[in-house]
Amino acid sequence: xxxxxxxxxxxxxxxxxxxxxxxxxxxTLTLDNGTKLIVSPNDGGCSCGAGDYYLENINKFDNVIxxxxxxxxxxxxxxxxxxxxxxxxxxxxxxxxADVHGGDGNGYYGTGFTLIVKEVPxxxxxxxxxxFDKKNWVTNE
Numbered sequence: 845x846x847x848x849x850x851x852x853x854x855x856x857x858x859x860x861x862x863x864x865x866x867x868x869x870x871x872t873l874t875l876d877n878g879t880k881l882i883v884s885p886n887d888g889g890c891s892c893g894a895g896d897y898y899l900e901n902i903n904k905f906d907n908v909i910x911x912x913x914x915x916x917x918x919x920x921x922x923x924x925x926x927x928x929x930x931x932x933x934x935x936x937x938x939x940x941x942a943d944v945h946g947g948d949g950n951g952y953y954g955t956g957f958t959l960i961v962k963e964v965p966x967x968x969x970x971x972x973x974x975x976f977d978k979k980n981w982v983t984n985e
Contacts, residue, residue: 845963850914850928850944850956859961860912860932865941868904873941878964883930883942886954894949897928897957901943907934916956924948928956 848855859881867874873881883902888895911933919925930942944957973980 846961848959848961850930850958851916853913856914856930856959857912859959860909863909864907865903865905865909865932868902868941871899871902873902873904880962880964882960882962883944883957884960885944885946885957888949888953890949890953892949894947894951895953895955897944897946897955899942899957900945901940903939903941905932905934905939905941907937910934926955 848859850856859879860875863879864876865873866876871883873883875881883899885897885899886895887897909932913931915929915931917927917929919927925947926945928942928944929940931938931940942957946955948955
């Protein structure tokens with residue numbers, strides 16, 4: 845399991861490009877190879893609400909992804925209230941697959957979101973070998 849900060853577009857691209865998002869449930873995006881991306885909004889950890897972000901929307905994207913980026917939109921003049929959108933692209937189509945909204949407050953309590961990546965280990969197929977077939981025999985010739 846690894847974590848990717850929302851502003852690390854290169855790492856986000858490396859996980860998403862060439863994949864499809866086949867499921868979007870709760871705060872989890874599931875890719876076509878079984879990898880799960882958990883969208884974890886920042887929790888400022890303070891009763892004042894500074895640094896608290898919330899996941900507002902999550903979507904699947906059933907096209908092969910050719911590019912991805914996080915767009916950050918400031919919603920006020922002080923760059924305090926922000927809207928983070930994880931966009932994916934394919935053949936001229938783009939959509940936001942995760943929307944996170946919140947406020948930095950004084951800036952001390954964090955911002956944005958993290959993607960927690962749970963990769964599914966590749967399973968190896970057991971191959972049947974017919975030991976009675978001569979082409980499968982190993983000889984010392």
